Amino acid sequence: MALSMDTSLPLNAVVQTQPSTSANAAPRHLDPRTSLAVLAAINVQMALTQSLFAEMGVLALTVVVMAYCRRFSAIVRWLAFYALFAVTAQLFVASGNTLLSPFAASLLMYRHVLPAFMFAFNMIATTRLGELACALQAMRVxxxxxxxxxxxxxxxxxxxxxxxxxxxxxxxxxxxxxxxxxxxxxxxxxxxxxxxxxxxxxxxxxxxxxxxxxRGVGASAHRTSYYHLRVRAIDVACLIAAMVLLALSVCFRAGVL
Structure with a gap:
């Protein structure tokens, strides 16, 4: 006796069994090599000049990168800290009280280096350890x-x-x-x-x-990696922007601008 079984499913059941590509998609982030290069350029720039123009350029670049990584709540928190440091320092300076001068100088220093911390923490939050290890190996570190x-x-x-x-x-x-x-x-x-x-x-x-x-990070042999690194247009744009800001900082330092 032959047995027949209807294997047809309702359309909604078929749709529910399909995997969600958006849930499995990797979060947006820069190539680790790009992030390391931009972070190095930012730190050199911060050490070269105290120019507010260069500082705002780094802040704008960092906000754009964080927006590309879709970390909008982090942008709001970091900008709130930046505004707090900037406003409090200006209030201390405007008060004219010499006792508050050291606190104002400290807050201005924190405000100046905050964009670099923003970029570094965004890199930590969006880059996987395996990707970083693969990037360091590709860079012959x-x-x-x-x-x-x-x-x-x-x-x-x-x-x-x-x-x-x-x-x-x-x-x-x-x-x-x-x-x-x-x-x-x-x-x-x-x-x-x-x-x-x-x-x-x-x-x-x-x-x-x-x-x-x-895990073999210190092994002398060439290690394979699960991750495939690829430089995208956003990486090239961030590198160009970082190099332009660094060049402007050098000009500010030399007194050309």
Missing amino acids: PANVSVGVCVAFRFLPTMGREFSAVADAMKTRGIALTPRSVVRHPAKTAEHFLVPVIARLGQIADELGNAVVV
Whole structure:
């Protein structure tokens, strides 16, 4: 006896079984080699000149890159910090109080280097560790340097969580990490906070270093990679913009402009 079975499905069921390409798509990001080159150019530029024009150019470039990576909430947060530093520093300067001058200078310095931090943290948030390792190998970076960069790349995102964990542990022991406690007992607060943080971060760095070495980052043989790096139009545009800003900073430094 022949058995027949109707395998037809409703149209909506067929549609639901299709994989979502948007959910599986990789997030937008620059090529790691481009990010490293632009970050190096930005740091050189920040060291060469204090020009507000060059600083705003770096800020605009960073905002464009973050917008390309679709990190719009991060743009709002970073710009809020930038505006806070800028406005507070100007208020301190306008007050004419000499006691506030060191604080104004510190805030102006933080404002000046903030675009570089924005670009670096955007790179950390959007670049995979495997892509970074592949880029370093393609750039012929020595193995020891590659291991150090990869460890730092994985280490930096954990710092905020470790700080929060130590602060919570201090609260359970009746030692609140507040501005009042820092002012009243600076040595005691530093001892209870910095010692656990340094010990924990050292342990994490050691664990990450062992994990990176086990994965063969420091091997002398050529390693294959799951990731395929490709320079896109956005990478070329960012490199050109960074080089133009760097050239302008050199001109500002030399007094040509």
